[in-house]
Amino acid sequence: MNKQITAGLVAHVDAGKTTLTEALLYQSGQRRKLGRVDNGDAFLDPDQLEKQRGITIFAHQANLQYNDLQLTLLDTPGHVDFAAQTEQVLQVLDYAILVISASNGLPGYTRTLWSLLDRYRVPTFIFINKVDSVGADPAGLIQQLQAELSPGCIDFTGNQITSGPTAEAIALQDDTVLEDYLTSGQLSTTTVQQLIKQRKVFPCLTGSALKLTGVNELLAAMAKWTLPTNYDPDFSARVFKISHDQNGHRLTWVRVTGGRLQAKQELLPGEKADQLRVYNGDKFTIHQEVTTGHVAAVAGLTTSYPGQGLGSSNDGRPPQLQPILSYAVATGSADPQASLRALRELADEDPQLKVSWSKHLQEIHVHLMGEVQREILEQLLTQRYGLHLQFSQGQILYRETIDHAIEGVGHFEPLRHYAEVHLLLTPAPRGSGLTFASNCREEVLSHNWQEQVLTSLRAKEHRGVLTGAPLTDVKITLIGGKGSIVHSVGGDFREATWRAVRQGLMELQSGHHNILLEPWYRYRLTIPQDQVGRAINDIQQMHGQFKLATNTSNTMAVLSGMAPVATMRDYAITVRNYSHGQGQLDCIVGGYRPCHNAETVIKDHHYEATADLLNTPDSVFCAHGAGYPVKWNQVPQMAHFPYQK
Incomplete structure (x- = not known):
């Protein structure tokens, strides 16, 4: 019986990921000719721009058979600028193949990919490519992987995996397995498979995709050490990509994670799967149904989006990587x-x-x-x-957040309308975005009105009051409110909810508890030893942080740390100039931190929160048969529901 696995190929640009894909397709008999990126005939880089650039820009699908392994490969972009597309693909994978160049160590983006694979709990095989290149040190790289990524990165080269030194290294990754191994001296195939599935062990294989060395070993490892995913019988699927074909047809790419997807099946209200396509490169076949575990491009949907859950599946997590x-x-x-x-x-x-x-x-x-x-x-x-x-x-x-809790109040009561909402805004961990919850009794505010409030919170990109930048890293909890059986409608609670958020932020601003955030780079700077002083001075001038690596060579030094994107974004050109081309700067977005020059940025934005009518902090009350506006700082004392400052 065939084992169906969907695996994604991920890598830092120039690690040889697309070349490895070509080699896998060739060695499995899927292709008769080995395509090459530099020749523009790579099977999974069919787009004209990809051929021109020599890089993968869009995620593509290929299918191959190796022994009893039916493998769906999803090739992902390798450049950091397209990392958000790669992140969407990770949510639908059974396994990933992380490709690393044997001569380039661990570039910053490889570390980012590793973090994303951990975020989505994707079991991962590592292929150390280009072992025949100058300066390649696969054994040293595996030691670096163990030290900096996980001790579970273990060399699976060779046949003795379930006994001997390799088995001992595997057993050390789990206390229960180690205890059994010390008794028996053996590991079962199932035990190794489970440790890989649990992300405790990460098989490392080496080779040269261009020379077709190590490729069959990788295929054999995928066939032997993977476990098929257990799925629910009810239909579910996850959207991971939207595209348009050459005729302008909109395609929704999904991974079926339960049951069966059938042509003409209603997937969204009023929207059916008009056509099911299974792609292999840029060619496709039309299917009447797609079974659990497989990938299909669905024509006929107009409101789908990446990360969306279909059927019994919930939406995926919002992407961690955001434009800056x-x-x-x-x-x-x-x-x-x-x-x-x-x-x-x-x-x-x-x-x-x-x-x-x-x-x-x-x-x-x-x-x-x-x-x-x-x-x-x-x-x-x-x-x-x-x-x-x-x-x-x-x-x-830029983005904005808070460092203090506050209760925000919104009241919306024009004639024949009524809603009041009380929200608790609390600081949340950095990088968590906005989260919403309710801590309100239903005898205070009915379940339906509470759902209206939570829906309204999710329906809008909330803005801060310093520069109007998006609000982030805040937990917003519904703690109280009032409605009217006669006059309240859903739109009233939407207005009151949005005003409550802004009112709370204005209260915080009066106490200087709003914080402006800016994106920071996580960088790795390799420079000649005699330029270290210059580099450190530059980094300090850029308001950055640095650490000098202890294992630097006699000629080259490595500095790493964090620095604001605003000050470092053009620094790579400066490095090339003063190092005469010897230096190299690798930068990846390391998240948001407090802005290094917040006062200047806020002043330059000229943002007046109270003048932003689409995001007003003021409320509307009613007296003598007419609604009238009330300024944000007067709302708490006029609130109909008890307010606790």
Whole structure:
């Protein structure tokens, strides 16, 4: 019986991930000719831009059979600017194959991928590629993996896995398994499989994908050491990608995680699966049904989005990796509305673009990860839509949070309407985003009204009051409120809820408890030893932090740490200049931290929270048959539900 596994290939750019994919397809008999990235004939880089750039930009699917293993491969982008697309794919995988170059150590983005694989609990095989390259040290790299990623990164090269030194190293990753191993001296195949599935063991294999060495060993390891996922009988699926084919048909890519997906099946209210496509590279076959564990592209859905759960599946976690730069788009002689439609279609494929139209500035804004994504977007607009648009210099995307708890109150009572909402805003761990909860008795506020409040909280991107930047890392809990059997409708609670959030933030601002956050890079700087002093001085000037590695060579030194994106984003050019091309700076987004120059940024934004009518902190009360506005600082004393400051 075939074992169905869906595995994703992930890697830092230039690690040889796409070359490995080609080798896997070739060695399994799926392809008769070995494609190459530099020849532009890679099976999973069919897009014109991918051929031009020599990198994977979009996630693609391939299918292969090796012995009794039926393997669906999802190739993911390798450049950090497209990491959000990779993150969406991780949510639908049984296993991942992390490709690492034997001569490049652990680049920053590889560490980010490792963190994401841990976040989504994806069991992972590691393929150490390019072992024939100059400076390759696979044994040393495995030691580095054990020291810096997990002691469970174990060399699976060779046949003796369930006995001997390799078995002992595996047993050391679990106390119960170790106790059994010390008694028997053996590990069962099932035990090893389970330790891999539990992410306690990460098999490491070595080879050269270009030379086809180690590829069969990787396939054999996948066939032997993987376990099929157990699924529920009821239908469920997870969306991981939206795309448009050459004819403009919108495709929703899903992994079926339970039951069966059938053609003409209603998946969303009023939306059916008009067609089920199973892709292999850029070719597809049409199926009448797709069974559990398989991947399909569904035509006919218009409101689906990446991360969405279908059937009995809940939506996935929001992406951890978020854009950090905002660009203004100049349409030039192009029709602004046509440009906006094109960008919104691309944002349908990648919601992280956050395309918006500024009425005040009469320009389009998009959110991006970096310059490579900007260049690709410009080329996509030209090739797909014939639009030649120009993007401004990217501006930093700030966020806001709080460092103190507060009760916010919103009241909405124009004539014949009524709702009052009390929310507790509390600081949450960095990187947690916004979370919502209810701690309100139903005798105080009915279940239906509580659901209206929670729905309203999720329906809007809440803005801070310092610069109007998105609010993050706050837990918002419903703690009280009032409704009217006669006059309250759902929209009233929406208005009261949004006003309560803003009112609470304004209360905090009066006590200086709002914090402006900016994105920081986690960097790794390799430079000649005689340039260390210059580099340290630069990093300090950039308000960054640094640590000098102790295992530096006689000629090169390594500095690592954190620094604001705003100050370090162009530093790679400076490094190349003063090091005469010997230095290298690797940067990945390391999250948001308090802004290093908050006062200056706040002043430059000229944001007046009380003048932002779409995000007002004020409330509306009613007297003598008419509604009237009440300023935010007077709302608590006029509230109908008891307020506790």
